[in-house]
Amino acid sequence: MSAARSAGAAWRPFWLIFPLVALGVALVYPLGLMAAEAFVTPDGGHGLAGFIAVIGGGLFLGALQDTVRIALTATALCMFLGFVLAVLIHFVPFVGARALSRLIDAYLAFPSFLIALSLTFLYGNAGIFGAVGTSSGSSFLYGFWGVVLAEVSYYTPFVMRPLLAAFDTLDHAQLEVASSLGETPFGVLRRVVLPAALPSLLAGGSLCLLLTINEFGIILVMGVKDVTTLPMLIYGKAIEQFDYPGASVVALCNVALSLSLYFGYRRMLDRLPA
């Protein structure tokens, strides 16, 4: 950027008008209308009554609680599993480890709901473990832990990628000196590798938290009955009940939650060493 500035090329705001107008029409205008919709009262006027009724309702609070619980649990597990896997891939060279880390990149383009579908075949009533396990009642898959399992399977690579990048910049001489000072491999991991990779782990974790809060496809396709998340609630209100104002209230809260997480995440990214 400093190079661009030193070139003396001037910024011409004129050219920014077109993309910003397009974004305004396609994104800002709809979001604004949705926000306005949230304050439409049942009689067609505007006011806080509908908003407060939804916010205070048990349905919303339950969904908020489920969303946060699922997201926090899945994120914690993703961070743990992601750290373990990234360490294994980076520090324990085995055949295909390089190809594997490239495969993980491709995995990120895989739609999330397919994980839900494939877990149905693994753990569902008709699946491999379903056949082995208890035949009584429905599988754990259609509740809290099923969603968490699917999200962990899908979002772990989002934690691994920044970690693998951080490990690549690690000075291996530090690890060697640490072990020459008498620290065991696991001690070196805990006392040298983990502190060095912590910023990347936290950045990956907060991205993971954001994405799990926003996750929709997995829960929809899995047909989960026991838990409802905010995106599911939005879908239910808008598509099944045609309650646009109610859906807009939930969506507005969800957007506020996600945006605050997202800008926190970007601030964290800015502090990462390049």
Next chain:
Amino acid sequence: MSDPQISVRGVSVRFGSHVALHDVDLDVSAGEVAVLLGRSGSGKTTLLRAVAGFTHPSEGRVYLDGRDVTLAPPHARGLGMVVQNYALFPHMRVADNVAFGLQARRRSRREIDETVPHFLEMVGMSAFAQRFPRELSGGQQQRVAIARALAIRPHVLLLDEPLSALDAPLRAEMLEELRGLHAKLPEMSIVYVTHDQTEAISLGHRIVLMRDGRIAAEGSPRSLHDEPPNRYAAEFFGQANLLPAAIEPGDAHGRLVRVCVARQVVRATRTAASPAAGNALLCIRPHDLRAAAGGGHGGDDNRLSGRVHSVRWLGATQRVMLGIDEVSIRVDLPGNVEAPRPGDPLSLSFDPERAVLLADT
């Protein structure tokens, strides 16, 4: 202690088809400073890493204090180690860096609190205990790295090019400090890897010159300099002149022999590394040659004559290139005498004790 502190027996290291170390033997006794000297790729770092446990020998054994540690992991060897870029832990303060090894050994809080200041003081870094590594200069970081390695009270300290990231004046200063440090810990053995012969000469009790994964020469700095065992050692130290020479027939025994160099006959010293007869190399240092005055009397009768090619004044000395027949000789004359001019004839004399004969290989 009769056992050597470090004993390397027949160690080879292969990386795939590349042989990095070829059947090396090395003993370092307690209190000795052994310098592994060589160009990059000579195997000196591989040898150090085999001692430290980061490289596993394909063949051979490594003993520390008489104990076979060939397969022991690095953390079980109890060696101190200092590397080129210091490798201080960036997220720990100086004091925590120094305490690292003690904590890994589960030492008591009290012992750590006593030991860390002691070693920080030894390297003159007491005032910086609460700093982070990034707040220190290169020389300061190196002092902390040394204190960290010493804090575990190792019997052996391994130093891998510890000064190469520092600028020249600081390097000389740190070299002095390392000598002082060893005087304070006289029982500790040091293995010091470097490519710099000045460091090797000023620090080493013994220099191990390495080349292509083997030990090319080994001995005290003085003996390697004065009586190099082979051509490589002679060239590595101080740019010796190596002149093709033929041993005069009939001079089969005795310490001083007559040799023919460029159709002139001079006397030189025979060592254990010299051939018995026939062709040899006359090895003589540029500063062991003097301009011979006038006629040939007394000790000045051992002389070579030629024509001056070029003269370069270097301050304390002047480097004269002298052509004798086909060979050319480097001569360092004192800087305060009148310089010969290119094209002038010049006679050089030298003490036959300072010229040794090497095998011509």
Next chain:
Amino acid sequence: MNGLSFSAGSRRWLAALAGMLVLGVFGLPLLMLLLASVAGRWNGVLPSHLTLEHLRGALAGDERLALWHSLATGAAATAFALIQGAWGAIAARRAPARVQRWVDAVFLVPIAIPSVSIGLALLVAFSRPPLLLNGTVSFVILTHVVLITAYAYLNAKAGLARLPPHFEEMAGSLGAPPHMVLVRVTLPLLLPHLLAAAALGFALSMGELGATIMLYPPRWVTAPVEVFALTDRGLIFSGAAVSIVLLACTFAALLLLDRRRPRA
């Protein structure tokens, strides 16, 4: 020589653990999908009565149409998103830092918020005048453009930041006017990043479900919506078959774009 000195024994053990974990977490789900797509019945541990019927079904009738809709939507949305994202990144490039932060924020909002909310917002906004789009194919495409423009913008911005600085200056000093520098120098140098953005955007569009399901018209069912509809009706093997074909199409497109990418 990688820093952690595990003993040879534990290294083997850890490598085995790594392999199993990776296969279990990432490999197994894909394998299940593949198995299910050829399963006739699945009552025991493994499916029985293996058949190609589901896969054949996925390439015919409504399923085939849905795949076509997804491919068309993905291609169109990727093209528009690329123009919009690259344009935005280039136009904001030399802006003051404060302006850039705001442009960033606006462009990146769709990454941050749930796709269902975006779907709802678009639904609320474009089901009423003055812009009545609900029920049209372009509405689905517009939705996908909104969702993936952020990634195009991010990639273009990253590419611009990594652009070797002297080429553009050199072109300018040789007398090229700004538009010529842009077309002949900047854009070609940016091409690898734009192709990467295209690959990612296309893949995301192909798999998009959250916003599409809020507003798709009945005559423009996309493949992910079709998968949901099939599994919701209990036709899970057909759903798996459509998923497999969807994945195959996505990866074929990714490979194609990857091959076009000039190597650094």
